[in-house]
Amino acid sequence: MRALVIEALTAMQSEGVLPEGLDFKNVAVEPPRDALHGDMATNAAMVLAKPAKMKPRDIADVLAAKLMDDVRVEVAEVAGPGFLNMRLAANLWQGVVKAALVGGVDFGRSDMGAGKSANVEYVSANPTGPLHVGHCRGAVFGDALAGLLAYCGYDVTREYWVNDAGGQVDVLARSAYERYREANGLEFEVKEGLYPGDYLVPVGEALKEKFGDSFIDKPESDWLVTFRDITMEEMLRQIREDLEALNVNMQVWTSERSYYESGKIEKTLEELREMGLVYRGVLEPPKGKEPDGWEPREQTLFKATEYGDDVDRPVQKSDGGWTYFAPDLAYHYDKVKRGFDVIIDVFGADHGGYVKRMKAIVAALDTEKRVHFDIKLTQLVKLFKNGEPFKMSKRAGTFITLRDVIEQVGPDVTRFVMLTRRNDAPLDFDFDKVLEQSKDNPVFYVQYAHARVCSVLRKATDAGIVVDDATLAAADLTKLGSDAEITVAKKIAEWPRLVEIAGRTNEPHRVAFYLYELASELHSLWNKGNDDTSLRFIQEDDAETSQAKIALARSVAVVISAGLGILGVTPAQEMR
RNA sequence: GCACCCAUAGCUCAGCUGGAUAGAGUGUCGCCCUCCGAAGGCGAAGGUCGAAGGUUCGAAUCCUUCUGGGUGCGCCA
Numbered sequence: 001m002r003a004l005v006i007e008a009l010t011a012m013q014s015e016g017v018l019p020e021g022l023d024f025k026n027v028a029v030e031p032p033r034d035a036l037h038g039d040m041a042t043n044a045a046m047v048l049a050k051p052a053k054m055k056p057r058d059i060a061d062v063l064a065a066k067l068m069d070d071v072r073v074e075v076a077e078v079a080g081p082g083f084l085n086m087r088l089a090a091n092l093w094q095g096v097v098k099a100a101l102v103g104g105v106d107f108g109r110s111d112m113g114a115g116k117s118a119n120v121e122y123v124s125a126n127p128t129g130p131l132h133v134g135h136c137r138g139a140v141f142g143d144a145l146a147g148l149l150a151y152c153g154y155d156v157t158r159e160y161w162v163n164d165a166g167g168q169v170d171v172l173a174r175s176a177y178e179r180y181r182e183a184n185g186l187e188f189e190v191k192e193g194l195y196p197g198d199y200l201v202p203v204g205e206a207l208k209e210k211f212g213d214s215f216i217d218k219p220e221s222d223w224l225v226t227f228r229d230i231t232m233e234e235m236l237r238q239i240r241e242d243l244e245a246l247n248v249n250m251q252v253w254t255s256e257r258s259y260y261e262s263g264k265i266e267k268t269l270e271e272l273r274e275m276g277l278v279y280r281g282v283l284e285p286p287k288g289k290e291p292d293g294w295e296p297r298e299q300t301l302f303k304a305t306e307y308g309d310d311v312d313r314p315v316q317k318s319d320g321g322w323t324y325f326a327p328d329l330a331y332h333y334d335k336v337k338r339g340f341d342v343i344i345d346v347f348g349a350d351h352g353g354y355v356k357r358m359k360a361i362v363a364a365l366d367t368e369k370r371v372h373f374d375i376k377l378t379q380l381v382k383l384f385k386n387g388e389p390f391k392m393s394k395r396a397g398t399f400i401t402l403r404d405v406i407e408q409v410g411p412d413v414t415r416f417v418m419l420t421r422r423n424d425a426p427l428d429f430d431f432d433k434v435l436e437q438s439k440d441n442p443v444f445y446v447q448y449a450h451a452r453v454c455s456v457l458r459k460a461t462d463a464g465i466v467v468d469d470a471t472l473a474a475a476d477l478t479k480l481g482s483d484a485e486i487t488v489a490k491k492i493a494e495w496p497r498l499v500e501i502a503g504r505t506n507e508p509h510r511v512a513f514y515l516y517e518l519a520s521e522l523h524s525l526w527n528k529g530n531d532d533t534s535l536r537f538i539q540e541d542d543a544e545t546s547q548a549k550i551a552l553a554r555s556v557a558v559v560i561s562a563g564l565g566i567l568g569v570t571p572a573q574e575m576r
Numbered sequence: 577g578c579a580c581c582c583a584u585a586g587c588u589c590a591g592c593u594g595g596a597u598a599g600a601g602u603g604u605c606g607c608c609c610u611c612c613g614a615a616g617g618c619g620a621a622g623g624u625c626g627a628a629g630g631u632u633c634g635a636a637u638c639c640u641u642c643u644g645g646g647u648g649c650g651c652c653a
Contacts, residue, residue, distance in 0.1 A: 041596085046595085046633060126653065166653050169653090296650095313650085314650060317650090318650095323653095349647060349648090350648070352581065353647080353648040355579095377580090379646090379647095420589090421590095424582075425589080426582090428588080439601085439615080444615090498592085500592090501593095505592080510590090516590095516601090531617085536613075
């Protein structure tokens with residue numbers, strides 16, 4: 001459509017109506033918010049009025065006449081300050097239905113990522129226990145984002161950063177040791193600073209199975225490494241299982257420990273040192289909230305302030321060990337070097353403080369300025385049951401694991417609900433409401449629309465009407481003429497554009513909202529069929545008209561299944 | 577103290593690269609539903625887009641300041 005307008009404008013230039021040398025890049029051609037204004041609108045006249053030194057209306061009038069010459073434009077009229085509204089020929093919308101049927105789930109696929117690669121890192125929870133609901137949103141969001149980018153043509157890598165180094169895995173090992181003692185008949189005591197969760201009980205038993213009582217009362221140095229590796233492996237196995245239950249499948253699991261062992265950290269720092277971005281120095285204490293026992297110490301620091309961070313970040317502790325930041329530095333450098341065009345980190349909102357330093361890292365290390373780096377934060381999930389909020393507490397035993405959620409509501413519902421809000425807004429998750437089978441529940445509403453179409457297809461087949469996609473695509477779609485039907489077709493036409501926007505902004509929730517709107521249009525048409533039998537999909541004794549109408553319904557289902565596919569949700573064939 | 581995120585209808589939330597009279601659901605109110613596709617349908621009311629400035633043909637959207645809420649702030653990961 002835009003090409004059409006630009007073409008007309010160029011013609012106006014060569015005819016001398018418009019001066020030469022105008023920049024058309026601000027000329028937008030898009031569907032207006034209010035459908036009353038037509039199908040397409042352009043701001044060309046207003047944008048060009050100033051540089052062309054002409055009145056917007058004069059430009060618009062000529063442009064309107066030009067566009068009317070095109071067969072695809074039925075009406076072009078000037079409105080308001082200089083908007084140009086176009087009403088398109090009905091066959092254009094009918095063409096959309098056909099395109100959706102021919103394209104199938106690929107209808108709407110964008111090529112914005114063609115030939116590019118993207119890395120999405122998400123979840124990345126410490127392997128010290130099972131995943132809980134807090135991880136769930138990040139998992140779903142990251143996975144849907146990865147799905148969205150894949151739909152936009154990117155070659156996507158889904159990655160999990162495993163924090164298998166540092167103090168917390170030693171704590172894990174000691175916690176498992178306590179359970180191991182318990183398995184050997186000794187009394188279990190909750191020690192300060194250890195993980196009390198009973199998920200380590202089976203691990204303790206397995207350790208007893210394997211080692212008997214040989215490590216009882218032995219010094220920590222005898223068993224720590226062995227216990228740590230075994231326990232961590234078990235935790236990772238559980239995490240993998242949990243994610244699989246949610247239909248999240250990571251392709252790459254990168255170990256933090258491997259960075260310590262391979263010397264990648266040193267290498268990265270060496271390069272940064274050569275760039276003059278690492279130095280020895282002393283940090284100021286944080287303002288306002290001075291920690292107890294603060295004393296200034298000399299540390300190795302990364303010049304994050306050079307790239308927009310608030311303070312320089314320590315990479316080495318005063319005792320010479322690496323801070324958590326050091327492997328992060330090396331890890332992101334590695335991602336840059338692996339050649340990704342797009343790198344996205346998905347963090348929980350409680351890690352919001354890391355955004356600037358991470359961006360500083362990539363800005364410093366991506367010396368060619370080739371990588372598009374983005375960090376998406378997922379806000380908290382508030383849990384409700386029977387309309388009552390309930391808090392998660394490890395001590396009170398109301399620790400809700402991700403597995404609990406999936407077992408209660410299923411992966412499809414969990415995923416969709418988690419995406420019915422912008423990622424940076426808090427989300428309420430009510431166990432009862434998400435399972436409710438009513439219009440109030442967006443998951444149900446969208447699934448129901450898909451199921452209704454499936455039901456039409458089944459009934460049509462029973463009635464002897466041929467309804468495979470190829471036949472439907474070839475149906476006489478000029479029979480789709482009513483406003484109600486065209487409205488649905490227009491919604492379908494929005495799909496490719498929506499994918500583009502969602503992909504560009506890295507916001508998969510837009511897909512979920514769109515699907516709700518599309519479902520709404522289908523339900524609305526369906527309801528109109530209650531009163532007006534000519535709007536029903538199956539017209540008795542008229543296979544041709546039926547096929548045209550079913551083609552429209554089917555194209556809705558095609559788009560719904562493509563959209564749900566991006567979100568990682570399975571479309572329902574029928575509601576039970 | 578500083579940084580980041582958020583503030584849109586009574587409530588829960590959408591709102592694209594700045595575009596026309598700011599949308600949806602829910603709630604409220606009114607009407608419809610004996611049967612033909614009601615796990616309903618149609619319609620109405622409801623807004624200073626937190627406040628004040630600025631940028632421009634044009635701002636919920638961009639910039640500045642302020643107010644209110646959330647999160648985070650060296651040797652934990």
